[in-house]
Amino acid sequence: MTERNSFLMKAIALSILAVGLLLVGFQLIGDGFESVETLFIKVETPVTYRFDKYAQLLKEFVKDHSVDYAALKKSPLLKESMREIAHISPAKMINDKERLSYWLNVHNLIAIKEIADHFPITDLKQLGNDPTRRKFTVGGDKLSLQTIKNEKIEPLFNDNYPEEVFLMCGGAIGHPWILDHPVVPDRMDKDMKEASYLWVCEPTTVAFDKYKGRFDLGPYLQWHEGLFEKRYGSPIDFVMSFLNDDAREAIASVTIIKGYALPFNWTVNDYELRKRIEKARAEKEKALSPH
Numbered sequence: 001m002t003e004r005n006s007f008l009m010k011a012i013a014l015s016i017l018a019v020g021l022l023l024v025g026f027q028l029i030g031d032g033f034e035s036v037e038t039l040f041i042k043v044e045t046p047v048t049y050r051f052d053k054y055a056q057l058l059k060e061f062v063k064d065h066s067v068d069y070a071a072l073k074k075s076p077l078l079k080e081s082m083r084e085i086a087h088i089s090p091a092k093m094i095n096d097k098e099r100l101s102y103w104l105n106v107h108n109l110i111a112i113k114e115i116a117d118h119f120p121i122t123d124l125k126q127l128g129n130d131p132t133r134r135k136f137t138v139g140g141d142k143l144s145l146q147t148i149k150n151e152k153i154e155p156l157f158n159d160n161y162p163e164e165v166f167l168m169c170g171g172a173i174g175h176p177w178i179l180d181h182p183v184v185p186d187r188m189d190k191d192m193k194e195a196s197y198l199w200v201c202e203p204t205t206v207a208f209d210k211y212k213g214r215f216d217l218g219p220y221l222q223w224h225e226g227l228f229e230k231r232y233g234s235p236i237d238f239v240m241s242f243l244n245d246d247a248r249e250a251i252a253s254v255t256i257i258k259g260y261a262l263p264f265n266w267t268v269n270d271y272e273l274r275k276r277i278e279k280a281r282a283e284k285e286k287a288l289s290p291h
Contacts, residue, residue: 041086041087041137041140042087043087043088043089043139043140044087044088044089045089045090045091045092046088046092046093047092047093047094047098048093048094048098049088049090049093049098049102050182050184051081051084051085051105051109051182052084053077053080053081053083053084054081054084054085054105054109054182055181055182056077057072057075057077057078057081057109057112058178058179058180058181058182059180059181060075060077061075061077062178062179062180063271064271064274065177065178065179065180065198065269066177066178066269066270066271066273066274067112067115067116067171067178067269067270067271068270068271068272069115069116069119069120069268069270069271070119070120070270070272072112072116073116073119078112078113078116081109082109082110082113082136082137085105085106085109085136085137085138085139086137086138086139086140087139087140088102088139089139089140089141090102090103090139091139096156096158097185097188098185099156100153100156100157100164100183100188101182101183101184101185101188103148103152103153103156104153104167104168104183105182105183106138106148106152107145107148107149107152107153107168107169108168108169108178108183110136110138110145110148111145111169111170111171112171112178113136114127114130114131114134114145114171115127115171115268115270118130119268119270121268122267122268122270122273123266123267123268124170124171124172124266124267124268125266130145131144131145131146132144132145132146149168153168157227159226159227159228159229159230159231160230160231161189161192161231162224162227162228162230162231162232162238163192163193163195163196164188164192165221165224165227166192166195166196166198166199167179167183167188167191167192167195169269171268171269172264172265172266172267172268172269173202173204173205173265173266173267173268173269173274173277174204174205174218174219174220174264174265174266174267175220175269176195176196176198176199176220177195177198177199177202177269178269179191179194179195196242197242199220200239200242202265203281204218204262204265205217205218205220205262205265206218206239206262207262208247208250208251210250213255213256213257214256214257214258214259214261215236215251215256215257215258215259216258216259216260216261216262217235217236217239217259217260217262218260218262218263218264218265219260219262219263219264220264221235221238221239221260222235222260236258240252
């Protein structure tokens with residue numbers, strides 16, 4: 001290798017190293033800005049909390065358990081709701097039910113925020129890695145949607161009441177659908193039963209095909225399978241508890257294959273989009289029905 005080539009190789013190596021250090025520096029600066037930002041937030045630690053702005057948002061923009069994202073994007077309520085959670089910490093809340101209600105509302109609000117910021121997306125996969133990368137200010141801390149789900153909510157789920165999982169709304173039709181009011185401890189039992197029923201009734205999350213001999217669920221319950229073991233035995237047994245005696249008897253047959261073969265429905269649970277989907281489904285069923 002000539003002296004000139006050796007010099008060029010060293011220069012390239014140093015350039016690559018410099019770029020790498022620059023990128024690390026930018027990351028550290030970004031993290032630093034985030035840390036400085038949280039220093040200026042006055043954090044409150046109430047023993048209970050009810051989400052006023054978020055309640056207004058849900059009342060105004062949730063229609064038939066879907067979000068009217070086109071209208072929501074024009075409203076200041078989303079920004080006001082995010083500002084509301086920035087300074088409220090659950091650190092001193094009186095019990096796990098209060099904390100779970102708090103984190104479920106925070107999670108669902110941020111899931112709505114993610115979609116609204118990227119709307120008019122139609123598929124949740126279009127968010128890319130935003131749910132793991134992007135951080136939001138919650139109670140004076142910077143947290144991602146995935147961190148809230150994995151580290152804040154799931155440890156609070158009670159396996160005596162696995163229906164709580166249906167109150168965690170991720171924004172896709174395959175997830176539980178959003179209610180038109182925040183989660184509160186006093187009506188959590190009622191709400192989780194309603195949310196469970198809505199999920200079970202969605203054709204893309206539960207399907208029985210007697211001709212193919214299959215009873216299948218979407219994978220959402222498989223992801224949370226352990227929650228259902230203590231009380232129901234399995235998610236399939238849980239879903240079968242909603243069915244009438246004839247349907248349960250038919251599905252219980254040893255000839256029926258039971259599993260999670262339905263693909264997850266990543267379609268955004270947007271009000272106008274879901275109306276179009278349901279209209280197309282009804283027209284298809286009408287065309288296929290015998291005359």
